[in-house]
Structure formats: structure tokens, C-alpha cells
Amino acid sequence: MKKLLLALTLAGGVLALSACNQGGSDTVAKSDAGDITQQELYEAMKDRVGAQALQQLIFEKVLSEKYEVTDKELDAKVAELKEQLGENFEMALAQYGYKDEEDFKQTMKLGMLQEKAAKASIKVTDEELEEYFGTWKKQIKARHILVADEATANEVKAKLDAGEKFEDVSNTYSTDEAAKAAGGDLGWFAEEAQMDADFLAAAFALNANEVSAPVKSQFGYHIIEVTETRKDAKLEDHKDELKEELVASKMTNEKINEIMEKELKDAKVKISDKDLQGALELGATTQQ
Structure with a gap:
């Protein structure tokens, strides 16, 4: 549950911000007091959610080069979350700012990409596995x-x-x-x-x-x-399952940030917009 709900982050501004950034001066709202241009809207959104939106867009692009989340995997995760939340699923989407299930899936996909990157980096030793099995077996x-x-x-x-x-x-x-x-x-x-x-x-x-x-x-x-x-269980029969549980136990926010920093460094990401230079300071984009 915890890992699934980790994907429920407020990311509604990502698509809206990228859609507004057309570089033009088309009017998006008119009034007797004055018009609002597309560029003005973009600048306002950039100030409020720009770093978060850019961070998410960069993460997805960088991670998608190395890892894959299939539609089947994504649908299965969403179905699992629906089962866990039951009738509260739609309410949870609305609470976190998603307009619908498809909107939510885009953020869920990023969470799953990060999880795959973490699993590829986190190692479990044979000694750790043996120790965990001893506890699990009892x-x-x-x-x-x-x-x-x-x-x-x-x-x-x-x-x-x-x-x-x-x-x-x-x-x-x-x-x-x-x-x-x-x-x-x-x-x-x-x-x-x-x-x-x-x-x-x-x-x-x-x-x-x-x-x-x-x-x-x-x-x-x-x-x-x-x-x-489980007193008759054998480690060989449950090795993959237990390894996955151990990896999940090590997947803290700090560890995910550490892994993402390495992924971004390997991808040589550079931000040209001086107003958004802090977008890659992990954990520092929740307040704008």
C-alpha cells in the first residue's frame, strides 16, 4: 500500500505547464480590465509549480531511456490500488489533484520507473537473505x-x-x-x-x-x-520473493533520492532556464 500511495503526488501542473509553454502571446482570457496572455499564464505557473513539473518531466525522460513500464504492469498496479482503496479510489484522485484515472496513471508510471531504477541499484547479500529467511520462516x-x-x-x-x-x-x-x-x-x-x-x-x-x-x-x-x-519452508523455494521484500524494505525516500541523483548525473542533465535551476535539488521542490 505504501509504495502504491507514494505515487499519489500532486503533479497536475506538469501537463498544464508544458502545454502553456508555447512561447507565443496568444490570449487565453479577456476582460475589460485587460487580457491574460499565454506567456503570462506560463510565467505564473512556472513560479508556482515549475520546478516540480520540470523535475517530473526530466525524471520520466531519463528513466524511460533505461527502464520500461508496460501498459500491462501499469494497469495491474492501478487495479491493485483500486482494490485496496475500494470506493475511496475516486475520492483519493480528486484529493491529490488528478482530473481522472488517465491523469493519475502518468504519475503512477513515473513512480514505477523510479521503483525499477531503485531495484536495479539496491543489492541484497546472501547473509542478509539468510538472516531474513530465519525470521520469515518462524x-x-x-x-x-x-x-x-x-x-x-x-x-x-x-x-x-x-x-x-x-x-x-x-x-x-x-x-x-x-x-x-x-x-x-x-x-x-x-x-x-x-x-x-x-x-x-x-x-x-x-x-x-x-x-x-x-x-x-x-x-x-x-x-x-x-x-x-512456514517451518518446513526452504530458502531456495522463496528466494526471489524474499529478495523482493528485502529490496522494498531498503527503498527509503533517501535511497530513492540518492539513486535519482546518480541517474541524472549519468544522463548529464543541464537546465538552461535560470529560474528553474533548483528543479533537480531533490526534496527541495515541494515549496515554491
């Missing part, structure tokens, strides 16, 4: 049903023992609304996760597909089922 995937009292927990356990579907019982009984929406699923987590200690102890004592007796915690009573473990 995680479990579990789901739970949370209720207020032990009597209700026993009732829930009896229904599960009788063969009722976990997600159906969760939907009827669970007070954990967030997990309930996913059938009680809590995803993968480690023994050091920021969860109740009693809950963690009970969960990690279970085998895959085993359902607990009622477990008391500070939140109430849980019925827990471990749905998957």
Missing part, C-alpha cells in the same frame, strides 16, 4: 474469533467442532470488526508482533489447522486457528 498465519466472555467462546468452539465454517461463525460472533471482514484472518505475524502476549503464546503453541480452546486476553476471549506455518 511466522505463522492465523485467524481468530473474539468474544466478550468465556461462555460465548465455548459456544463458538462447539460450533466449529461441529463443522461450521470458521468465517461464518466469525461473522456471527466476532467483535473484532477489522478481522471479521476477512473471515477472522489476521495474516502472517511473528512471535514478537505487537499483540497481546497471552494471545501470541496460545497461537504459537498450535500446529497448522489446529483450533484452540478459549484463550483469555486483555480484549476478551479468543478462539484461534493457525491456518499455515
